Amino acid sequence: MRITIFSPKTIQEFAKPMCSFNYYRLIFFSALLVSFLGPQRYASADPTDGFTPVPLQNGNFVLEKPYNVPLTDRYSHVDGVNKLWVYNHDKPFKPGSDTRPRTEIRIKGCDYSSGVWQFEGYAYVPRGTSGVTIMQIHGAAEGATTLQLRIYNGVMRYYKYDLVATDLYDKWFRLNVIHDVGKGKLTVFIDGEQKYEGHDQGPGDLYFKCGVYAAPEKSSNYMESRWRDIKIYKK
Template sequence: METPALHTRRSVLALALTAPLLVAPAAQALAQPPSAQWVSAPYTYTVQKPYNLALSSRYKFSGGVHTTWVYDYDQPHTQGSPTDPRTELRFHQEYSSGSRAWEGEIYIPAGVSGPTVVQILRGSRPSGTRATDVMLNVANINGGTLRKDNNQVVATGIYNKWFKIRVEHTAVAGGRGTVRTYYNGALKLTHQDEGPATRYFKNGVYHHGSGRAEARFRNITYWRR
């Protein structure tokens, strides 16, 4: 689990928008992993935010909670980028094979619609292939709906309460692996990834909708096996 005391400043990366942070594995996991083979591991991340704004304008860490927000009119995190505005924790741990998992509790205020709150981004991938293996998006329907992309529903009625998400990925070098998404401990989706790539986890708000998008995160744990 993550506490403010576990944060350690690192040197500023040339392209980082804020100093990367190191988070040690929790002594007690948020929940027992589905398999005893999973072990929690330390992780580092950089907070990506609109390039022209101070970090404090779109991100806050207080009381063990990461609060991320962005507006539809905000700039991208890199000047000139065609991507949508975001405030996201970009994990530095990259992998092309083996099993990794992101787990944490998420809170979405009522009315938020459009952001991706958790994703696996394929940073280095064959030309013409998809940029992500999974994107968990929020829609303002049925009391708040979390779904993979814009079709496969993970959960409804998610607004104004904490819920737990776990995304497991077993990557296969040179082939296609498997992604599993859990909601409050129950397996909701299983699908193939997009094939060979070097990838990493992200969480926050990558906003494709209108107005203000906000998501809060706590008890983030990074797993591997």
């Protein structure tokens, strides 16, 4: 807690009877309140403040799924909710690929290589889904991705490493991810609260994805996530 020390004269002036309370004392009291509470307690900004929405149409959402099954066997869209699921033994998204099985929404028309961009969506992960990437930023100077957010037993991690958030099973949560390419910085918010900040993997041809993409190891047999109100913002 930050403590501000005022001189005896200042305190005496502020302590004058309330009948003489005026505009300047109101300003003084407001400054004292901010000093005591701190700026973070006084007001909290929304992650999208200062960003401009990018218009999205149905054509911006491209589905990737195991190549040998119909889309309806791994995806549904009902009442605005995108439900995506995959099995650990499924084929990759195209013949000859050595990638793990996935059912993902690839957001096209919002590819970027510079600037400040933001993904927003409301996600739901049912209990039992584990060892799966539910959101990623594809593209990097090193490796295939600059960010993967994975669920392990209800806990979200940066890849399989840093803890991002806990207790995410069986409830809707708002996910915001900001990527500042110039600063090489990634920031993750859950329900409007910052949960993680780290470095990206270098510049590249970048785009956002969400859904279910099996992790290299310890994936559950069945993996599912649901998404609604997906938006992209930029500065």
